[in-house]
Amino acid sequence: MSVRVVARIRPLLEKETDKDTIVRADGGENGQPHTIVKLPNPKNDSEDFSFAFNSVYDQSTSQEALFTAEVAPHLKALFQGYDVTLFAYGVTGTGKTHTMRGGLKLADRGVIPRLLSGVFRRGKKITRESGGETTVQVALSYYEIYNDKVFDLLEPPEKRTATGLPLRAEASGRTVVAGLSERACEDLKDFEKLYIEANQNRVTASTKLNAHSSRSHAILRVKIIQTTGDTVRESTASAIDLAGSEDNRRTDNGKERLVESAAINKSLFVLSQCIEAISRGDKRIPYRESKMTRILSLGQNNGITVMILNLAPMRSYHLDTLSSLNVSSRAKRIEVREIENEVVYKQVPKQVSSLTGAARRQPLQPLANAHNAHNVAAAGAKKEDTNKPVKAFAVYTDKASKPVTTALASKPAANSSQVRRSSAGKRPSDHEPAARPSKLARPTTTNTSKTMSTPKTKGSATVSAADIEAMVEKKVGEVLAARAAADRQPQSQAQPDLSEAVQKRLEALERKIDSDEWRDENQSEGLRLLLAARQSKEKGDDAAALRNYEMALPYFPGQAKLLGKIDRLRARLGLGARVSPVKRSVRKQRSRQVTVDEDTEYEDGEADVDEESFSPIVLKQEAKMRRPRTRVVAQPVFDAQESSKEGRLLLDIINSRDVKRIRTLVGIGAKKAQALVDYLDLMIAEDGGQVESLAQLRNVPGMGGRAFDRAYEGLMV
Ligand SMILES: Nc1ncnc2c1ncn2[C@@H]1O[C@H](COP(=O)(O)OP(=O)(O)OP(=O)(O)O)[C@@H](O)[C@H]1O
Numbered sequence: 001m002s003v004r005v006v007a008r009i010r011p012l013l014e015k016e017t018d019k020d021t022i023v024r025a026d027g028g029e030n031g032q033p034h035t036i037v038k039l040p041n042p043k044n045d046s047e048d049f050s051f052a053f054n055s056v057y058d059q060s061t062s063q064e065a066l067f068t069a070e071v072a073p074h075l076k077a078l079f080q081g082y083d084v085t086l087f088a089y090g091v092t093g094t095g096k097t098h099t100m101r102g103g104l105k106l107a108d109r110g111v112i113p114r115l116l117s118g119v120f121r122r123g124k125k126i127t128r129e130s131g132g133e134t135t136v137q138v139a140l141s142y143y144e145i146y147n148d149k150v151f152d153l154l155e156p157p158e159k160r161t162a163t164g165l166p167l168r169a170e171a172s173g174r175t176v177v178a179g180l181s182e183r184a185c186e187d188l189k190d191f192e193k194l195y196i197e198a199n200q201n202r203v204t205a206s207t208k209l210n211a212h213s214s215r216s217h218a219i220l221r222v223k224i225i226q227t228t229g230d231t232v233r234e235s236t237a238s239a240i241d242l243a244g245s246e247d248n249r250r251t252d253n254g255k256e257r258l259v260e261s262a263a264i265n266k267s268l269f270v271l272s273q274c275i276e277a278i279s280r281g282d283k284r285i286p287y288r289e290s291k292m293t294r295i296l297s298l299g300q301n302n303g304i305t306v307m308i309l310n311l312a313p314m315r316s317y318h319l320d321t322l323s324s325l326n327v328s329s330r331a332k333r334i335e336v337r338e339i340e341n342e343v344v345y346k347q348v349p350k351q352v353s354s355l356t357g358a359a360r361r362q363p364l365q366p367l368a369n370a371h372n373a374h375n376v377a378a379a380g381a382k383k384e385d386t387n388k389p390v391k392a393f394a395v396y397t398d399k400a401s402k403p404v405t406t407a408l409a410s411k412p413a414a415n416s417s418q419v420r421r422s423s424a425g426k427r428p429s430d431h432e433p434a435a436r437p438s439k440l441a442r443p444t445t446t447n448t449s450k451t452m453s454t455p456k457t458k459g460s461a462t463v464s465a466a467d468i469e470a471m472v473e474k475k476v477g478e479v480l481a482a483r484a485a486a487d488r489q490p491q492s493q494a495q496p497d498l499s500e501a502v503q504k505r506l507e508a509l510e511r512k513i514d515s516d517e518w519r520d521e522n523q524s525e526g527l528r529l530l531l532a533a534r535q536s537k538e539k540g541d542d543a544a545a546l547r548n549y550e551m552a553l554p555y556f557p558g559q560a561k562l563l564g565k566i567d568r569l570r571a572r573l574g575l576g577a578r579v580s581p582v583k584r585s586v587r588k589q590r591s592r593q594v595t596v597d598e599d600t601e602y603e604d605g606e607a608d609v610d611e612e613s614f615s616p617i618v619l620k621q622e623a624k625m626r627r628p629r630t631r632v633v634a635q636p637v638f639d640a641q642e643s644s645k646e647g648r649l650l651l652d653i654i655n656s657r658d659v660k661r662i663r664t665l666v667g668i669g670a671k672k673a674q675a676l677v678d679y680l681d682l683m684i685a686e687d688g689g690q691v692e693s694l695a696q697l698r699n700v701p702g703m704g705g706r707a708f709d710r711a712y713e714g715l716m717v
Helices: 063-070 072-079 096-100 111-129 188-201 255-280 291-296 315-331 354-360 373-384 447-453 465-488 500-515 521-538 542-555 560-572 617-626 635-643 645-655 659-663 670-687 705-716
Strands: 004-009 024-026 034-041 044-057 084-089 134-146 149-152 167-169 175-177 183-185 217-228 231-241 304-311 343-345 593-597 629-634
Touching: 004 024, 004 063, 004 315, 024 044, 034 315, 044 063, 044 315, 063 072, 063 111, 063 304, 072 084, 072 111, 072 217, 072 231, 072 304, 084 096, 084 111, 084 315, 096 111, 096 231, 096 304, 111 134, 111 188, 111 217, 111 231, 134 188, 134 291, 149 291, 167 291, 175 291, 183 188, 255 291, 255 315, 255 542, 304 315, 521 542, 521 670, 542 560, 635 645, 645 659, 645 670, 645 705, 659 670
Parallel strands: 004 044, 004 304, 084 231, 084 304
Antiparallel strands: 024 034, 034 044, 134 149, 134 183, 134 217, 167 175, 217 231, 231 343, 593 629
């Protein structure tokens, strides 16, 4: 069956200043559960967008009701040998942890404690009814993915290693965490003790948007082992509380939080890309690009998968809500085959025949929602035109309105049985940069939030409703333009098969980045993002390429080459100018007289990145910019260098991309040489393969300022 996707709208919290609720549950007349999420078109309040899900739970839904409807029915299957995966997805502060973990009071308990309670109860029942012949053991493992590293939550934090636990692919195709501890759990009390202790190990820290924000993805695995005589049946329930995406411009996040946030946003972005790739039927699903997606292996795991989309009802989350509705709607299209885990015989090594392995590994199904009532009509329609792209989600407006002029307006909805009443207000995409919309307009408990819901008072420095409207308008315009640009590309161009040579080259780079253990984590991360951007670009997916380049930017702050790529892509997609995270106030135009700080950078804000400066990049860069200036280098010196024989030799050596040759330069060791070559492969090669000038070379990470001077001067000796 396809992944079951349900939405839960949380109630307003007392402290929340934005009381303007715009998200509501609909559909499901005559006592049937709701199936539609409705919210206004951000560009036209009188018109509604609707998204269809398997079920929709409104603000009044209790923890008990949600569990009874969505989780309890799968307990039986779990004991029949099926694996069950439950995961909560949504923007920060929308209620994921509340849904999964809940509060301490009995009525507030979330899905996880209720699941365990159900497991123990059913286990006892089975033992009782079998007259003691069948015994049921429960074992737990609990871990988090923090900054793309896996940490065991059942072990004290002192035992953590810097790199975390490695992942391993099993013969069955499943990805597992190597070296994870597992604890036997006798009863609910046992579980609660373990769970509370483990949660204290979980990295949560206060952010401005959510005072108890989860900064990691938490994964609880409950293994159920049923033994009858000499047969053993194992199945696993996984409950996953994903960290929420957030916008750093709104959260006042400090250095550490920024890095965390980048990791969280990246993994969630990869998840949305995987969902999209599966629903499109792509051959390559980018699971490998984040540990969370490797572990989740959406669509590859057998069994039953339920995705709970958490939503906040307020207007201040409007664009974020649209974005997560888009992603979740696509997830409905992922098919998971329900395959029972085999019974194995005690003492006999478990047989995993290749046939079984192959059968267990899920072939990815592009359009697998024959089970999804909303898609039946579309599935039929699709047959007529197999070349047409699969429309990834259903959204229709509720009010007949004038057709809009965007290119999107004429596209038919493909997976909704609902009548599309208006072609207006097509959905924004979830994967363009603009589609993880800014929370600029999100008020929570902050002052800004007040200004959102209260009219602007005279003389105050607040944002007026019209300003906000304009911001939303602009953002939506960007999103629509990006989508329109993407849609304008002919299908053959949208997903071309990469040439074998390019594919091989990219795969080799991917393997290398993964295998270089010596490499700084942040450096690897930055390179991975560049690689992902490169892959997207090769495939003609400019929007995804842009997103990846933008995410790589904090790892290579101020890099002219990278900024150029971003600017070009933004222009191509019809998006506005880039908003630089680097404070514009410290950015000055380079003048004839360029001032160089003692050990490195140019003053124009285009700080370079060398191996040592990868972490903590963003703040370090600003700190560097504040340092006193001590040396002044005149432009004529640069001009002379450009035309000197040393300059030409330096370029020649760098352009050779030969690690051994580059290492001969003064001040460049093995690591730096390798990092340079990788960077050149990713950034320069696609533009013709050459660093054309010394000025360009000075903007290559690791080759700015002093590193450049040393290498250059070394050639003069
Ligand atoms: N259904 C609900 N009923 C009552 N309160 C709720 C509900 N859902 C969420 N809340 C409250 O909203 C706040 C934010 O919820 P929560 O921490 O679960 O969000 P989250 O999505 O897990 O955020 P993050 O991703 O930042 O961890 C909490 O105070 C929580 O108690």
